Amino acid sequence: MARKDTSAGTPATVALTKAGVAFTPHPYEHDAAAASYGMEAAEVLGVAPARVFKTLLADVDGALVVAIVPVAGQLDLKALAAAVGGKKAKMADPQLAERKTGYVVGGISPIGQKTRLRTVLDSTAAEFDTVFVSGGRRGFDIELAPDALAGVTGATVAAIGRG
Template sequence: MAGRGTQATALLVKKAIAHRVHTYQHDPNHASYGTEAAELLGQDTARVFKTLVAELDGRLVVGVVPVSSQLDLKALASALGGKKARMAAVADAERATGYVAGGISPVGQKKALPLALDSSAQDFDTVLCSGGRRGLEIELAPADLIALTGAVVAPIAT
């Protein structure tokens, strides 16, 4: 299982983007996927980012924020040029991205959704985010994540 790639890791390899893959044994009973990843990988929760899918004016969008924070839906709407955002239904998020909840990566989504990355990512040389399944994180430079996803960078975390 640890050696199995995902759309995210395949895209990083294809585009020759420097990255590291981190794996851990996911506990289905853990309360928070992101916090679990940070704890088991010995990382600061401000440096490990979670990928959240929201509905903005009837379309799906993505907010990527530190696991130590919450997504500010008003700030997300503003960053992506919309009026009103709310969290998307899990089934809609999974269908649009091609990933399962708790393993949704900002990279290699089935349908490239508009994406906003919290500006705090730029405080780090590298950040970690889901690699496309539970128990798999990818570490890469924020600039590479921005370039690869076409992310808007804005303060979207509270």
């Protein structure tokens, strides 16, 4: 998989290009009425939902943590807290998530965030040669190898999703 057109110009594509990480951009027409951004991406791109990962922010004992889990499932907050050595996790306020990442909800990429946050990637990502994550805006996903995703985000890999 080669680096391709980075004309999308999001902080995610810029960060990947700067880091020399191979990725494939996948822009698509976003439907504002879509109930789930991640499931919409899977459907429009013709990819199994298990390969498309959503980026969520949680508050673990007062610190923001990025969780990357399949769109087909949910984030297990207890497992996330345990993965980072915390006691209790709750979903972060969406406005705070936008301020800290520099992205809008529905387009939050785990890559190229304004504030570098501790990140955990669900272990199911290792089941695939490549996975899809938001490229930094609604209607734009990036395909890359799970190990490259973990490397560029500094992610810990742990079982934090539940089907």
